[in-house]
Amino acid sequence: MSTIANVSEPMTDAKLDQLSIDTIRTLSIDAVQRAKSGHPGTPMALAPLVYAIWNRVMRFDPDDPIWPNRDRFVLSNGHASMLLWSVLHLTGTKAVNADYERLGHPSVSLDDIRRFRQIESKAPGHPEYHWVSGVETTTGPLGQGVATSVGMAIAEKWLADRYNRPGFAIFDYDIYAVCGDGCLMEGVGSEAASLAGHLGLDNLCWIYDNNHITIEGSTSLAFTEDVATRFLGYGWNILRVGDANDLDRIQQALDVFRKTEGRPTLIILDSHIGYGSPNKQDTSAAHGEPLGDDEVRLVKRSYGWPEDAQFLVPDGVREHFAAGIGARGAAARARWADLLASYRATYPELASEVEAMQRRDLPAGWDRNLPVFAADAKGIAGRDASGKVLNVLAQNIPWFLGGSADLAPSNKTTLTYEGAGSFQAGNRAGKNLHFGIREHAMAAAINGLSLSKLRPFGATFFIFSDYARPAIRLSALMELPTIFVFTHDAMGDGEDGPTHQPVEHLASLRAIPGLITLRPGDANEVVEAYRYVMQLRHQPAALVLSRQPLPTLDRRTYAPATGVARGAYILADSPGGSPDVILIASGSELALAVQAHEELRAGGMRSRVVSMVSWEIFDRQAPEYRDSVLPPSVTARVAVEQASTFGWERYVGSAGRVIGMKTFGASAPLKALQEKFGFEHDRVAAAARDLLGKR
Ligand SMILES: Cc1ncc(C[n+]2csc(CCOP(=O)(O)OP(=O)(O)O)c2C)c(N)n1
Ligand SMILES: [Mg+2]
Numbered sequence: 001m002s003t004i005a006n007v008s009e010p011m012t013d014a015k016l017d018q019l020s021i022d023t024i025r026t027l028s029i030d031a032v033q034r035a036k037s038g039h040p041g042t043p044m045a046l047a048p049l050v051y052a053i054w055n056r057v058m059r060f061d062p063d064d065p066i067w068p069n070r071d072r073f074v075l076s077n078g079h080a081s082m083l084l085w086s087v088l089h090l091t092g093t094k095a096v097n098a099d100y101e102r103l104g105h106p107s108v109s110l111d112d113i114r115r116f117r118q119i120e121s122k123a124p125g126h127p128e129y130h131w132v133s134g135v136e137t138t139t140g141p142l143g144q145g146v147a148t149s150v151g152m153a154i155a156e157k158w159l160a161d162r163y164n165r166p167g168f169a170i171f172d173y174d175i176y177a178v179c180g181d182g183c184l185m186e187g188v189g190s191e192a193a194s195l196a197g198h199l200g201l202d203n204l205c206w207i208y209d210n211n212h213i214t215i216e217g218s219t220s221l222a223f224t225e226d227v228a229t230r231f232l233g234y235g236w237n238i239l240r241v242g243d244a245n246d247l248d249r250i251q252q253a254l255d256v257f258r259k260t261e262g263r264p265t266l267i268i269l270d271s272h273i274g275y276g277s278p279n280k281q282d283t284s285a286a287h288g289e290p291l292g293d294d295e296v297r298l299v300k301r302s303y304g305w306p307e308d309a310q311f312l313v314p315d316g317v318r319e320h321f322a323a324g325i326g327a328r329g330a331a332a333r334a335r336w337a338d339l340l341a342s343y344r345a346t347y348p349e350l351a352s353e354v355e356a357m358q359r360r361d362l363p364a365g366w367d368r369n370l371p372v373f374a375a376d377a378k379g380i381a382g383r384d385a386s387g388k389v390l391n392v393l394a395q396n397i398p399w400f401l402g403g404s405a406d407l408a409p410s411n412k413t414t415l416t417y418e419g420a421g422s423f424q425a426g427n428r429a430g431k432n433l434h435f436g437i438r439e440h441a442m443a444a445a446i447n448g449l450s451l452s453k454l455r456p457f458g459a460t461f462f463i464f465s466d467y468a469r470p471a472i473r474l475s476a477l478m479e480l481p482t483i484f485v486f487t488h489d490a491m492g493d494g495e496d497g498p499t500h501q502p503v504e505h506l507a508s509l510r511a512i513p514g515l516i517t518l519r520p521g522d523a524n525e526v527v528e529a530y531r532y533v534m535q536l537r538h539q540p541a542a543l544v545l546s547r548q549p550l551p552t553l554d555r556r557t558y559a560p561a562t563g564v565a566r567g568a569y570i571l572a573d574s575p576g577g578s579p580d581v582i583l584i585a586s587g588s589e590l591a592l593a594v595q596a597h598e599e600l601r602a603g604g605m606r607s608r609v610v611s612m613v614s615w616e617i618f619d620r621q622a623p624e625y626r627d628s629v630l631p632p633s634v635t636a637r638v639a640v641e642q643a644s645t646f647g648w649e650r651y652v653g654s655a656g657r658v659i660g661m662k663t664f665g666a667s668a669p670l671k672a673l674q675e676k677f678g679f680e681h682d683r684v685a686a687a688a689r690d691l692l693g694k695r
Contacts, residue, residue, distance in 0.1 A: 016320040017247060020055065021047045022303045023090065023317050025276070028082035029299060030310045031116035031123065033290045038117060038125065041274035041286025042080035044299075045244055046178065046209055049269060050083045052250040053176050053207075054091065054325050057258075061329035062093040062321075065107065065134045066100060068358055068453070069336050070329070071173045072136045072152050076145025077180035077209060078126040079288065084135065085113055085123040090313065091321045093134040095122075098479075098538065100359060107133040114311055129451070129478040130538075137451055138478050141470050143186030146206055147441045148471075149177035150192045151448020151456075153204035153264070154423065154433070158454065161428035162398065163350055168343045170336075170354065173203070174258065180209045181219055184227060188470070191441035196264045197234035198436075200425035204264040205257040209244075211273045217284050228268060237265045244271035262425075276302040357399050357453045360481065360537045366396045367531060373523035375554035382545030382587070383487040385523035387412030389530045390457070390485075394420065394431055397534075401449075402457030402483070403433030405442045410547075411459040411487045439464050443471030443484070450480040455534075461493075462486035462502045462544055465509065475540035476514035482540040483533060489519060489587055490642035491677070492547035497667030507646040509542050510615050518614040519544040519641075520564065521590025523552045525613055528564035532617070546588045548670060553594065563611065567618025568629055572597050574606035581636040581688045584610045584651055589640040589659075595681035600688055607688060612639075612651070636691040640684050642677070657687045 011019070028043035054060070058071040075084050087093075088108040095103040108122045115121040122132050126140035136152070139145035152175045159171040183189045196204055208227065212219045228238045237260045239253045250269070257265040274286025277299045291299060297307045306312065344351035356363060371388050373380065394400050394415045401415075401423075408414045415432050423430035435442035435458065442458045449456035458468070465472065465486055475482040491501050509517045516539055518529040526545065533541040553571070555561060563569025572594060573579060581600070585593035593609045600607040610629055612618065618626065630637070630651065637656035639648045645660035652658055659678055666673060674680055 011316055016316055017051065019314055020090065020317050020320050021051045022305060023313055024051060024083065024086040025303065026300060026305055026309075027086045027089070027113055027311060027313070029291060029296055031082050031085070031113050033293070033296055034114060034310075035117040036290055038082065038290070039079040039288050040082070040291055041213075041277075041280070042077060042180065042209065042211070043082045043086070044277070044286070045211060045271040045273050045275045046080060046083055048245050048247050049178065049207060049250055050087055052247055052254065054087045055321055056251055056324065057254050058176065058325060059173065059329055059332040060325060061333040062091040062326055063330060064102060064333055065093050066096055066358075067333045067336070068354065069171055069173050069332075072149070072175040074136055074139065074145045074149045074152070074175065074177040075127055076139050076149070076177050076183045077142070078139030078145060081124070081126050082116065084127050085116065088132070088134045089113060090318060091325050092318065095133045098130070110311060110313065137448070138474055141474070142180070142182035143188040143192075144444055144471060144474055146177050146179045146183050147188045147192035147444030148448040148451065149175050149204060149206070150196045150201065150441065151445030152452050153196065153201040153448075154199065154445060155449045155452030155454050156203050157201065157428045158401070158423065159452070163354055165343070165347060168339060168347075170340065170343060175204050177204070177206045178209065179206055180211070181214050181223055184208060185223055188440040188444060191438035192444065193231060193234050193236070195436060195438060195441055195445070197231075197236050198425075199423075200235070200262050201264045202261050205254070205267065206264070207267045207269055209271050210268050211271045211282075213273045213282065213284050213287060215284055215287055228266075231266045235263055237263045238268065239265060240268045240270075242270050244269050245275070278302065353398055360453065362534060363397060366393070366534065368396060370527050370531065371523075372527070373552045375556075376552040379549045379551040380523045381547055381549045382489070382520060382523075382526050383410075383412040383547060385526035386485060386487070386530070386543065386545050387414070389527055391415055391417055393530065393534065397455060399453075400455045401431040401433060402446065402459070402485075403435055404459040405435045405439045405464070406437045407460055408432070410461070411485060413457070413459040413485055439467035440471060443468035443475070446482050447471055447475050447478065447480055450475070450482045451478070455481070455483075457483035457485050459485035459487070461488040461500065462505055463488065463500050465502075465505055465542070469508075472509070472515065472540065472542070473512055476512050479514065479538040480540055481536045481538065484540065484542040485545065486542060487545045488547040489544045490546070491665050491673045492588060492670060494668055494670040494673050498664040501665035502643065503661045503664055504644045504646065506544065506641070506643040510647060514539055516541040516614060516616045517544060518542070518564075518617075519587035520613050521585065521587050521611050522550050522561070524555065524561035525564050525611065528561045529613060532565050544587065548588065550588055551591045558594070564613045565617070566621050566625060567614045567616065568610050568612040570608060570629055571611040572609040574601070574608060578606065579608035579634055580606040581638065581692055582608045582610055582630060582634055583684060583688060584612050584630075584637060584639040586612045586641050589642055589679060592679060592681045592684055593640055596684035596688065599681065599685045605689070605692065605694070636688070638684060638687045638691065640679070642679055655691070657691060659684060659687060
């Protein structure tokens with residue numbers, strides 16, 4: 001227990017350590033109390049851990065929280081966010097903006113902490129990457145942080161392999177992730193731990209807050225496995241610290257992690273939630289509600305803290321952080337800057353790659369040799385066109401890489417060119433990532449790669465986007481340019497049946513704010529979809545691609561596929577424009593709409609085909625453009641898409657028709673399914689004639 005500020009005896013380092021730890025604790029307690037909401041217990045318990053990592057171990061420069069070779073800190077138990085707000089504040093971490101410019105003012109001010117969980121405060125309820133500088137990833141959905149940390153660790157290994165040269169350790173950082181029982185109970189945590197063990201990621205350290213408490217009470221209710229044995233099985237190095245207040249033992253364990261080679265480290269830390277609270281320690285009551293005024297006093301008394309002081313940062317605490325992480329981080333960054341300067345002289349091209357990546361710039365010539373597909377009635381599958389594009393992009397962009405959750409041969413995502421290689425413990429240069437059948441961990445991991453400024457993609461069948469959805473959502477919330485490649489977009493894998501046929505998936509992805517969903521209708525639209533997606537810096541994209549061949553449209557007859565960049569475009573029109581009916585289609589149904597259009601035209605009807613590749617991109621076009629594609633005066637509209645009809649009303653209006661799915665699919669050959677569910681060109685044409693009253 002500490003004695004408080006302004007005492008006459010000189011402060012020893014040990015006293016300053018304790019004072020700093022108790023400052024983190026009391027700031028957390030006071031913030032939760034003031035907000036009347038939040039989670040005080042875990043910050044009270046883990047303050048020594050977070051103090052040890054930040055002030056004694058981490059190489060992180062508060063003056064430049066985006067310095068590329070910094071150690072990463074992930075708070076996977078995001079409900080304990082006050083830990084992060086406290087250290088970001090006490091270390092004086094500076095803010096940066098979305099253009100990666102340093103702004104000079106603090107990332108988290110004391111005033112932000114006073115306004116914890118209030119609108120506009122930089123101390124929100126959970127760590128938010130896009131909102132607060134110094135947050136390495138958004139956490140809150142338990143398990144996401146640890147899974148994302150695995151992607152960060154993959155990224156560091158890949159970066160070190162590509163850019164380090166003898167005498168030039170440009171990348172040699174570590175990743176620390178703090179997690180609780182929840183993160184280890186969640187499946188995504190297990191998927192990620194298994195993958196990290198397989199890959200031998202020795203730059204990764206998870207610290208498990210083993211407090212035996214979750215919301216419902218003791219872990220004896222639902223979590224009695226032997227975590228150490230489980231992680232041993234995964235191939236991790238397991239360390240145990242029996243007392244969360246023992247700074248030296250914590251530091252020793254972190255030192256052992258740093259010396260461990262060939263496997264990730266799990267430090268099991270036995271702690272007491274609500275440490276120091278006479279009535280709430282070791283109970284779930286300390287987890288997620290304010291302690292109450294009386295208990296706050298008792299706690300502060302037990303810490304030797306002035307009972308009435310609030311949001312107190314005693315003299316010497318900020319200076320103690322400045323002398324610790326501040327000095328260590330500044331020196332490390334300065335050394336690195338010198339190193340990079342001489343590296344630039346010797347390896348100018350590699351240095352400029354490192355710099356371009358940090359700004360999320362693409363290298364010159366990134367889109368050279370993108371394929372152009374000749375008209376072909378038989379055509380090519382979306383997934384095959386995608387595979388060709390991915391192989392070009394990966395050769396043009398050194399830091400473009402990715403993989404599948406065991407479906408690469410089906411997703412056509414394998415990078416097959418000479419030297420692409422597979423990323424493994426024994427080959428850190430590989431650009432093919434093998435996530436195994438772990439869609440959720442894959443999606444979180446590629447977010448981790450994006451956060452590390454690489455340009456990653458992850459692939460699976462569209463139906464299993466459900467298994468990745470929480471991490472897809474977070475990519476959008478974090479404003480990361482992560483790329484999700486989903487093939488087998490609808491009923492194209494017919495015989496596999498309704499378990500494999502997406503229905504509601506397009507609607508559900510379109511409902512995620514910020515995510516761009518694209519469903520290209522032929523091979524050239526696939527190319528243009530990638531061209532658009534690659535230029536995004538702050539938005540994730542989901543590419544939804546067909547399994548079966550789609551005719552490659554003759555672009556001399558139809559409008560060029562560059563229209564994809566506007567989301568939707570007029571592919572075919574009635575002579576001179578002014579259509580009476582508009583057929584709108586995406587993906588595999590585009591060819592149907594074109595056929596229906598030709599049929600209507602032959603029958604003397606004035607129809608238009610709009611290729612609707614992406615709602616999100618179209619919706620952000622100027623109203624004049626949108627009205628030129630879908631003139632408000634033309635109310636006879638038919639949309640056709642092999643997916644839930646949900647939401648299409650916005651484009652067809654109340655007078656229009658949607659040919660889509662209202663039920664699950666069925667197991668049958670594609671042709672039979674198309675017939676059963678109405679995806680045939682004459683049915684599309686019939687709907688149009690019907691709307692025009694011309695049966
Ligand atoms: C995926 C997910 N499910 C449920 C929750 C709600 N939740 C927040 S904290 C918590 C209990 C977490 O227990 P533990 O990880 O042991 O944290 P501690 O209370 O020990 O800090 C739950 C269920 C969540 N945030 N994320
Ligand atoms: Mg717990």
